[in-house]
Amino acid sequence: MKQNDPSKIDQLLDLLLDALQERQAARGRPFAAIETPPEPENPVTEAPPTIPAEPEAAQNETLEAVLAEPELPEKLPSIQLDRMIGRLALVILALIVLVNIPYNRYGTNLARAMPDAQALVIRDGLVLKGSGEEIYVLENNHKRWISSLDAFTYYGYRWEQVNLVDDDFLAQFPSGPALSILYKCPTSPHVFAIENGVKRWIKDIPTFVEQGYVWDDVQIVSCAAIERLPSGLPIPPDAGEPPSP
Amino acid sequence: MIRELGVIETILRNRLFFFHEIRDGIDLQRKLRAMLISSLTFFALYGAVMGSTHSLWQALSSAVKLPVLFIATLFITAPTLYFFNVLFGSNQSLLQNVALIMTAVTVTAVILLSFAPITLFFLLTTSQYQFFKLLNVGIFAVAGSMGIMFLIQGMRIVSNVGTEGERNRRWVVRLWMFLYAFVGSQLAWTIRPFIGAPSIPFELFRQLGGNFYTNIIASIGEILGFFIVQ
Known part of the structure; x- marks a missing residue:
């Protein structure tokens, strides 16, 4: 200047x-x-500009x-937002704890107090029960009847997994093979499915696989124990006379 | 903790100062620490709210998984934004980039926290799983959009206005936002469930299969009565 x-x-x-x-x-x-x-390294000495x-x-x-550079506006004064957010966070934490506290001896809490009939997600392994005694498990869009209490516990199901549904809802799924306990005696190649206390001979390996069973499910029991069980229809029903265990 | 929350007020009310400080590299590490602590806390709270619909275990699991989701997405996508910005003439450091993204993440976390009472209300008054899922998708979309708005504003201030490549860098940010949303949604699908279907026992992670987008379409279809989600 x-x-x-x-x-x-x-x-x-x-x-x-x-x-x-x-x-x-x-x-x-x-x-x-x-x-x-x-x-500059070599400054000009005469006549400075x-x-x-x-x-x-x-x-x-x-x-x-x-x-x-835009002109920055005036910095706004604090409105104690940090304290307000901190309090909101504490209130939400308290509510989370509150809705998760069980209020009866069955463990029901506020967060899950609403009936969940509408919340059923159809999937393999879903356990369903209509108005009848039978309990079914869904597999590949088919309902498989769990043929005995032993089978229910053997396959790892629990009562709290059973969803009560309308019969109409169950009816939309075609029936698949029953889910049973499998017995085999050590000295015989024959495998029997136990349904409602009745043994049913499974004709051959393709039938066994078709029923959705795997060899790990076969339990080895004494031949006498299998013989004591009354015989039912073989699987498939036209398989012929069941052999002795 | 309350002291760290002060950063929220600065971001929400004095954002221009905040972005200018990031541009000038002032107190970056302190800012990052405050934003990280605040956002992790808020995400954890919102995660716990979501998981409470299923079980206590799900609430705890979601309280951990939701902060992990956002922080992991940040770490996965931040280098892309940084290197593309550098490629188009930016002189920001990686820390400045991360601070800007963390600003967006923090805004998202605050918005989510503000929605937590609404989510809790619907948690207590409805049991329809698909509705609750879509409600949360909507809330995340709103919160994420607000965060992105902050990111765009911050990028505009922090990057050198008028220098070469500015137009390209704006496009980089826009495209990167899609990348961020895509990575985030895929990661969310991978580490799901966050809510937990009522008829399924608690599971930390669910089997992979399907994808986020088809599931959302299926949920909308079920709510409208077209079909049942399998």
């Missing part, structure tokens, strides 16, 4: 730089963009920086 004959652009630049310097000084940090450029020391490119950069 102490030039003898400054041009208008220089005056404008100086004004902008002054304003920028003041603002940066108010923020309490140095302003890097207006640092004096380093002295009367124009400002900053090169024109640096001036343009500074102008761009000044023009690009």
Whole structure:
């Protein structure tokens, strides 16, 4: 600003730089963009220039920086939002605990107090019971009758898994093979499915596989124990006379 | 803890100052720590609310999984944003990028926390699993959109305005947001369940199969009565 004959652009630049310097000084940090450029290695000693020391490119950069910097609005005063959020978080934590506390001896709590009939997700392994005594398990869109209490426990089902549904709902699924306990005596190759206390001979391996069984499910019991059970229809029913265990 | 929550007020009410400080690299680590603690807490709370529909175990599981989901998504996708920004002339550091994304994540977490009472209300007054699932998808979409708005604003301030490649960097941010949403939804599908189907016993992780998008369409179909979700 102490030039003898400054041009208008220089005056404008100086004004902008002054304003920028003041603002940066108010923020309490140095302003890097207006640092004096380093002295050239071979300075010209005679007749120092009367124009400002900053090169024109640096001036343009500074102008761009000044023009690009939007003026920050006044910083808004605190409304103690941190405390409010902290309290909200504590209230939600308390509610989470509250809705998860069981309020009766069956372990029912507020979060799961609503009946869940509408919330059934159809999937393999879903245990269903209609108005009758029979309990079914869904497998590949078929309902498989669990043929005995032994089979129910053997296959790892629990009473709390049983979903009571309407008979109409059950009827939409075609019946698959029954799910039974499998017995085999050590000295015989024959496998029997036990349904309601009655043994049913499974004709051959393809039938065994077709029924959805696996060899791990076959329990080895004494031949006498199998012989004591009354015989039912073989699987399939037209398989012929069942052999002795 | 309350002290760390102060960052929320700065982000929500004085965001321009906050973004300028990120641009200038002021107190980045303190900011990141505060945002991380705040967002982890809020995500954990919201996760617990979601999981409470099923069981206490599910509530605890979701309280851990939801923060993991967001932080893991951040770590997976942040390098892409950083390197593409560098490629198009950005001079931000990786820490500045992470701070900006964490700002978006923190805003998302705060919005989710603000929705927690509504989720709790529906948890207590409805039992329809598919509805509850879609309600949460909607809430996450709203919260995520708000976070993204903050990210776009922050990126605009933090990146060098007027420098070369600015237009390209804006496109990078826009495309990266889709990537972030895509990775996030896939990760969410991988580490599900967060709510837990009522007829299925508690499981930490469910078998893989299907995908997030078809499941949402199926849920909408079930609510409208077109079919039953298998």
